[in-house]
Amino acid sequence: MSDSRDDAPRPLRVGRRALLVEVADTAAAQALHAELLRRREAGTLPPVTEIVPAARTVLLDGLDDPGALAADLAGWTVPPLPPADGEPVVIPVRYDGEDLAEVAALWGVPEAEVPRVHSSLDFRVAFCGFAPGFGYLTGLPPELHVPRRATPRTAVPAGSVALAGPYTGVYPRSSPGGWLLVGRTDAVMWDPGREPAALLAPGTRVRFEVAR
Amino acid sequence: MTALTVVRPGALTTVQDLGRPGHAHLGVPRSGALDAPAHRLADRLVGNPETYATLETTVDGCAVRVDTAVTFAVTGAPCAVRADGRPVAWGAPVRVPAGTVVDVGRARAGLRSYLAFAGGVAVPPVLGSRSRDLLSGLGPQPLTDGAVLPLGTPCGPPATVDAAPCPAPPSDALVLPLVPGPRADWFAPTALDALARGAYRVSPASNRIGLRTDGPALERSVPGELPSEGMVLGAVQVPPDGRPVVFLADHPTTGGYPVIGVVPEPALTAAAQAVPGTRVRFAVVRAPSSPSGV
Numbered sequence: 001m002s003d004s005r006d007d008a009p010r011p012l013r014v015g016r017r018a019l020l021v022e023v024a025d026t027a028a029a030q031a032l033h034a035e036l037l038r039r040r041e042a043g044t045l046p047p048v049t050e051i052v053p054a055a056r057t058v059l060l061d062g063l064d065d066p067g068a069l070a071a072d073l074a075g076w077t078v079p080p081l082p083p084a085d086g087e088p089v090v091i092p093v094r095y096d097g098e099d100l101a102e103v104a105a106l107w108g109v110p111e112a113e114v115p116r117v118h119s120s121l122d123f124r125v126a127f128c129g130f131a132p133g134f135g136y137l138t139g140l141p142p143e144l145h146v147p148r149r150a151t152p153r154t155a156v157p158a159g160s161v162a163l164a165g166p167y168t169g170v171y172p173r174s175s176p177g178g179w180l181l182v183g184r185t186d187a188v189m190w191d192p193g194r195e196p197a198a199l200l201a202p203g204t205r206v207r208f209e210v211a212r
Numbered sequence: 213m214t215a216l217t218v219v220r221p222g223a224l225t226t227v228q229d230l231g232r233p234g235h236a237h238l239g240v241p242r243s244g245a246l247d248a249p250a251h252r253l254a255d256r257l258v259g260n261p262e263t264y265a266t267l268e269t270t271v272d273g274c275a276v277r278v279d280t281a282v283t284f285a286v287t288g289a290p291c292a293v294r295a296d297g298r299p300v301a302w303g304a305p306v307r308v309p310a311g312t313v314v315d316v317g318r319a320r321a322g323l324r325s326y327l328a329f330a331g332g333v334a335v336p337p338v339l340g341s342r343s344r345d346l347l348s349g350l351g352p353q354p355l356t357d358g359a360v361l362p363l364g365t366p367c368g369p370p371a372t373v374d375a376a377p378c379p380a381p382p383s384d385a386l387v388l389p390l391v392p393g394p395r396a397d398w399f400a401p402t403a404l405d406a407l408a409r410g411a412y413r414v415s416p417a418s419n420r421i422g423l424r425t426d427g428p429a430l431e432r433s434v435p436g437e438l439p440s441e442g443m444v445l446g447a448v449q450v451p452p453d454g455r456p457v458v459f460l461a462d463h464p465t466t467g468g469y470p471v472i473g474v475v476p477e478p479a480l481t482a483a484a485q486a487v488p489g490t491r492v493r494f495a496v497v498r499a500p501s502s503p504s505g506v
Contacts, residue, residue, distance in 0.1 A: 012394035015474030018444045020394045050236040052442035054466050059442025128239040129440055129466035132348050192338045198238045
């Protein structure tokens, strides 16, 4: 589609019932996700079973006529992600993770600075995945991005607060994982008996605070 | 309370219904019966709505004792069905008295049989579904020896049929339609041909998460990993070993390996019943009126 603008959402067909809408970056995916939710709320989006944001895409699954929506989407102008309203979810953290020293070295700050820096930033859930209730939180400035561990741990404890690439995440339960661990929280990230089950959903604002 | 007691759990028997779609954005797989038409039929045969939970067996069936007179039906993979050792009908409602041991035998073809009871298996739902999701561990544990499962109250009369028609499981070859995309352009032009040639077989490592295949590695034209993106049921994901995996009900909601194409949902019933070693051929079809040119 040579007439498309560079920043226009690019819909890719996924089977017969879904579209994968590709955009430039994670911020654009968050903005498109917010716009899709707004249109669904307003009743101007065709019925859809799943709206799944990810790093550079939003998946729309369970569409009756993906072709029609794809044609429509190419002409959309998606407004930038609006500033988050309402109070953020606050997650208290004991910053005593096994990789705290490594993160401090990568950031070029003393170890004691990591909690102060990490708890001063505004995060937002870009997308979820990996396990129910696991959110990929954006908000780290590029100079604070860190690599994954070369060898993943076979078991990362539940509540671990960890960094990888541009993301911060909190492990909802014990699982294997390759992210750098900076601390632990007692916050329950996922409880199927609770409404809502997930503490974090795409779009949720998050702040971390140093636990006393 | 009416209940079942597990006498023989079988290799893997799980409670399944139509799953919990609508939660993928939270990282929750849809789950649900792998052979959904067989699950629905079993429910209809005993007079249940299709949302009621059944038991999905794997390869060697299962046996349960009922503590009340109840109607049951077995569908999916054809097998011997016994009530206290006496042969009874497969694919039809069967009424048995309290205390009967209902035995679902080893699959004669296919892999998964569905055992429905009037009233349904009434374990507490999680996010609107009683399905066991083997990827994330939601829903009731797979059956174990001696486990007790509650049954709900029957709500409708059983179907008046002697034998319901069921499609036969794939025998010599599994043919799966494949709509190319969204990442078909990450593969060499020969990749779709390789899929169409039927050079693959169902791997014994297959499970409720995916139908894995053994065969030649699909050649990539774009190296590296993709940033994580949403995954659909039936997505054919190609991990670094190059062997395609067809995502089934318990598939992860996002993934970082490219999807060369998607098998439309109705064809996944046959995939769910394909025994390891079955030859797999993908028949490439195009999505109608594809605006993105994929």
